[in-house]
Amino acid sequence: MSEYIEQVDEKWRADFAKLVDVVESNLPDGFERTMQYGMISYVVPLSTYPKGYHVTPNTPLPFISLAAQKQHLALYHMGVYADEALLAWFQEEYAKSVPTKLNMGKSCIRFTNAKNIPFDLIGELVSKMTPAEWIAKYEGELNK
Template sequence: MKYDASSPEDYIHQLPEERQQAMEVLRKTVSDNLPEGFQETMTYDMIGYVVPHSIYPSGYHVKPEEPLPFISLASQKNHIAFYHMGIYIFPEVLTWFQEEYPKHVQTKLDMGKSCIRFKNPAVIPYNLLAELCRKISLADYLQRYEDGLRTLKKK
């Protein structure tokens, strides 16, 4: 679902009441556990945590005017989405997450390349997501991102 929000608070305020608390807790979980340097903003009509242009002036290679995305939170029609670009470019973190998930949640993991979907807000594993947020430093993320760009340019 698309929300026309100017701030993370505005975004959450526009959500259906049954999603607001889960999104507030999810936002706090990310904010409290994200390594230093990432910045909260609204990006792609979602709550986003990005590498600001002041740290990485090149921005996102697909849209250089946009800051480099790292994590995004969204309330979709049938689920709450937790997008984590680090899972996409750090296979070892993905493996760790897939192995840890069943230890925290009884339902099957529902995810795409970088999107973890939660159909039931009551079973969001906030502690696991907090640990996931701490797994990748800003410096490591930028290094892996740059390595990936160099690989793309060689092809």
């Protein structure tokens, strides 16, 4: 993981490292840090959820991933993709705490200006779903 951080562009490195620290300090117990899809990722390990990720069998269930791109830092949060209430909460709180418009895809939150990364809000976001809650939400979405 430290190798990944060391390779991050210098203009993003300190903020990316802080983002990693915020996630790790606030993530509920039971998630495991790994490298997945070329990113620092936090997953539900196969020992907890042996079914793994349906798209890639024998792969731990992804939850959060962090990436440093050329033009932005990205936080992929599968919980906001699957849970409409969590997404709505995040969008509302983001608007209250950040002066710029939210730059977001389905699960990808992009930060193009490090000055506007709401670290406290990110900490609160990642604390809101346990591995058991994520598994239940994930399985509920699969069965729709």
